[in-house]
Structure formats: structure tokens, C-alpha cells
Amino acid sequence: MSHTCNYKPKIGISACLLGKPVRYDGGHKLNQFIKTNLENLVDFIGVCPETECGFGIPREQIRLEGNPESPRIVGKKTHTDKTERLSAWIQKKIMELKTENLNGFIFKSKSPSCGLYSLPVFTCNEKFQSTGTGLFTKAFIKKFPNIPAEEDSTLKTKTQLNKFLKNVFPAIKFNYMEKKMNFPDIINTLKSHSNPESIKGMARFGINPETALGVSMPTLRSIAKTAGKSHSLAEKLWSSGIHEATILASIVDDPKEVTESQLENWAHDFNSWDICDQCCINLFRKTPFAWPKAIEWSQRSPEFVKRAGFALMATLAVHDKKATDNQFNILFEAIKRESTDERNFVKKAVNWALRQIGKRNLSLNEAAIRVSKEIQLTNSKSAKWIASNAIKELTDLKVQDRLANTKNS
Numbered sequence: 001m002s003h004t005c006n007y008k009p010k011i012g013i014s015a016c017l018l019g020k021p022v023r024y025d026g027g028h029k030l031n032q033f034i035k036t037n038l039e040n041l042v043d044f045i046g047v048c049p050e051t052e053c054g055f056g057i058p059r060e061q062i063r064l065e066g067n068p069e070s071p072r073i074v075g076k077k078t079h080t081d082k083t084e085r086l087s088a089w090i091q092k093k094i095m096e097l098k099t100e101n102l103n104g105f106i107f108k109s110k111s112p113s114c115g116l117y118s119l120p121v122f123t124c125n126e127k128f129q130s131t132g133t134g135l136f137t138k139a140f141i142k143k144f145p146n147i148p149a150e151e152d153s154t155l156k157t158k159t160q161l162n163k164f165l166k167n168v169f170p171a172i173k174f175n176y177m178e179k180k181m182n183f184p185d186i187i188n189t190l191k192s193h194s195n196p197e198s199i200k201g202m203a204r205f206g207i208n209p210e211t212a213l214g215v216s217m218p219t220l221r222s223i224a225k226t227a228g229k230s231h232s233l234a235e236k237l238w239s240s241g242i243h244e245a246t247i248l249a250s251i252v253d254d255p256k257e258v259t260e261s262q263l264e265n266w267a268h269d270f271n272s273w274d275i276c277d278q279c280c281i282n283l284f285r286k287t288p289f290a291w292p293k294a295i296e297w298s299q300r301s302p303e304f305v306k307r308a309g310f311a312l313m314a315t316l317a318v319h320d321k322k323a324t325d326n327q328f329n330i331l332f333e334a335i336k337r338e339s340t341d342e343r344n345f346v347k348k349a350v351n352w353a354l355r356q357i358g359k360r361n362l363s364l365n366e367a368a369i370r371v372s373k374e375i376q377l378t379n380s381k382s383a384k385w386i387a388s389n390a391i392k393e394l395t396d397l398k399v400q401d402r403l404a405n406t407k408n409s
């Protein structure tokens with residue numbers, strides 16, 4: 001079988017690891033690392049023994065108790081013995097899974113039903129006596145001893161995942177680390193992570209939800225890792241217009257290949273503050289155009305372009321370790337001038353830049369407080385807010401202590 005065949009291994013997995021709300025408290029244990037790295041390569045078959053056997057949600061937490069060789073499943077608080085019900089379901093489920101022809105199974109660690117390694121088994125007097133395996137998992141590995149099985153706690157690195165995949169399907173020379181995600185893969189993955197609830201949450205934070213899918217930043221970072229750095233991929237992602245794809249573009253792009261006209265085009269396209277900030281943080285600040293654009297954009301009228309100017313100032317204050325105090329002193333002029341812009345996304349960014357510069361070292365802290373006091377005298381609601389908020393943070397004892405103790409401050 002070749003590396004390019006379309007066959008996808010079938011992997012059983014504890015359903016809570018896929019983000020299904022099946023835990024005793026109605027929550028889940030989404031494992032973003034496993035999901036993002038494997039979902040395009042395998043077909044997952046989610047299984048939740050406790051929910052599927054009818055324990056319900058929410059339910060009492062359970063644990064293993066009694067003879068370590070054949071422990072029983074018992075309610076943590078009520079001590080009700082639930083072994084019969086779960087065991088009956090396990091017998092049925094194991095027969096069902098036989099027809100699935102699974103190539104592997106990923107179990108949830110620390111679960112009395114699903115855990116594979118080192119689960120505590122208690123005595124009836126609630127004392128720890130030894131370690132064992134979850135009831136479902138024990139039956140599974142007994143019935144299918146040749147199906148590779150692991151638990152999430154041992155699949156935390158790409159090397160561990162790769163090793164597992166090789167066991168899962170040894171006929172394929174399978175090295176997913178060599179397989180980089182391309183543009184269609186990424187768009188499909190983003191769409192598969194679409195979450196309408198998150199989109200509502202984004203809108204509450206003032207993020208433009210128009211083309212958003214509701215994908216979280218940790219997921220985007222995980223996808224970016226698998227995609228690797230690529231300027232051409234970044235261009236395609238940006239052109240897609242999908243909210244999260246544009247943020248991803250700023251992570252995967254190679255700053256060495258970014259041109260000034262690209263920066264201008266992207267800034268022109270900004271329609272949401274988070275895209276603006278992510279581009280400045282992830283990409284723009286690493287290009288040779290960062291300093292000139294910070295000053296130039298701070299004078300432009302469009303709200304998000306002006307914001308980008310101040311967002312660049314803020315990120316340069318945090319990340320550009322080689323910059324001199326004088327470079328930052330020059331920026332105070334733009335901060336004073338634009339502090340009267342009443343637009344929310346500009347106001348917040350001006351304040352952000354002022355605070356970050358003022359937290360760089362003691363001398364800039366003094367200068368930023370002085371500038372804030374000047375701004376405070378301006379007859380503008382926005383200027384007064386920017387100044388008082390910045391003074392509060394810059395004069396805070398913790399900030400002052402940190403600056404006083406920082407070398408070369």
C-alpha cells in the first residue's frame with residue numbers, strides 16, 4: 001500500500017477527547033493536539049462507556065474498588081455498585097466493535113472506564129491499594145490484543161503520535177510529520193472546527209463575525225504548526241477572506257518574503273481589531289517595515305489602519321529588544337496627537353501603545369507617565385480615559401518594582 005492511498009485507518013477514541021460533552025459533569029476533555037493532528041489522517045470512532053451504558057449526564061463520579069484483579073465500579077459518594085450495568089454494555093459493545101475492524105484505540109487516561117495505565121484501585125475503606133486498568137479498556141485489550149492501544153497521556157508529542165500511527169498501520173510508511181497541510185486541507189480543517197457558539201462570543205468582544213467560523217487561537221496555532229512556514233500559502237489564506245484563515249496567514253507567512261505593498265494591502269483589508277492585532281504581533285513587527293509603518297499608519301484615517309500603527313508600537317515595545325529609548329520617545333508625539341480620536345478601536349490601541357512603552361524600562365516609564373499627564377489635560381473624553389488608565393497601570397507598585405529590579409532599566 002502506498003503513502004498516497006486513500007485508505008484511512010479507523011481509530012476508536014474515548015469520546016470526551018474529541019470534545020463531546022459526555023463527562024460526568026456534562027463537560028468534555030477535548031485533546032486539541034490529538035484531534036488536530038489526526039483528524040485528516042484517520043477516521044475516529046468515538047465511544048463513551050459511561051454515557052452509552054446509561055449512567056446519564058450528569059452522573060455520580062465512579063472509581064475502581066475491591067480486588068485489584070477484578071475491581072468493581074462503585075459510586076464515589078454513594079458507594080453504589082454499578083459494575084453489572086457497565087459490564088453488560090461492555091460485552092455488547094465489544095461485539096459491535098469487532099465489526100468496525102478498528103486499527104487502533106486512544107483511551108482517556110485516569111478514567112475508571114477508559115484509563116489504560118496506572119489507575120488507582122481502592123479498598124472498600126477508601127484506601128489506595130494498587131493500580132489497574134479501566135473496565136472497558138481491560139475488556140477491549142483482552143478481546144483485541146493485537147490492536148495498538150494508547151492513552152492520551154502518552155500521546156503528547158509528534159514523535160509519540162508518529163510511533164502510534166506506525167503501529168496502527170505498519171503497511172503504510174506513515175510519517176505525518178512529513179505531510180504538510182496544503183490550502184484545501186487547511187480550509188476543510190477550519191470548517192470542521194466551525195463553532196456557532198464561539199462566533200456569538202467573538203461578536204460580544206467586538207470582533208467582526210461576518211466571515212468568522214469560531215475557531216479558537218490554540219487550534220489555529222496547532223494548524224499553523226502542521227502547515228509550516230510558507231509565503232505562498234499565506235497569500236492564499238489571506239485571499240480566502242475567511243476570518244480565521246487571515247489570522248492563520250499572519251502566523252504561517254515568512255517575514256523575510258513580506259513586501260511593503262503586501263503590508264499595505266493587508267492593512268487596507270482589515271475589518272476587525274483581532275485580525276489587525278494578530279497581523280502586527282505575528283508578522284508585521286518582524287519585517288523591516290515595522291518602525292516606519294508604525295509612524296506612517298498612526299496618521300492615516302481608516303480606523304483599523306490607524307489602530308495597526310499603534311498596535312505596532314505596542315508590540316515593538318514588548319519585542320524589539322534592540323530598539324533605543326529614543327526610538328520610543330519619538331512615538332510619544334503620535335500618541336499625544338491621536339489621543340483625541342474618539343473611535344473605540346483607535347482609543348484602545350493608543351492606550352495600549354502608551355502602556356507598553358511605559359513598561360519597557362524606568363526611564364520610559366517616567367516619560368510615559370509625564371506624557372499621560374499632559375494628555376489628561378486635553379479636553380477630550382477619549383484622551384482623559386487613555387491617560388488615566390495608563391497612569392493607573394504605569395504607577396502600579398508591581399510595575400514599579402519590576403522595572404526597578406530589571407537590569408539596565
Ligand code: SF4
Pocket residue numbers: 014015016017022023024047048049050051108111113114
Ligand atoms: S473517560 Fe470514557 S467514560 Fe469517561 S467521559 Fe470520557 S469517554 Fe466517557
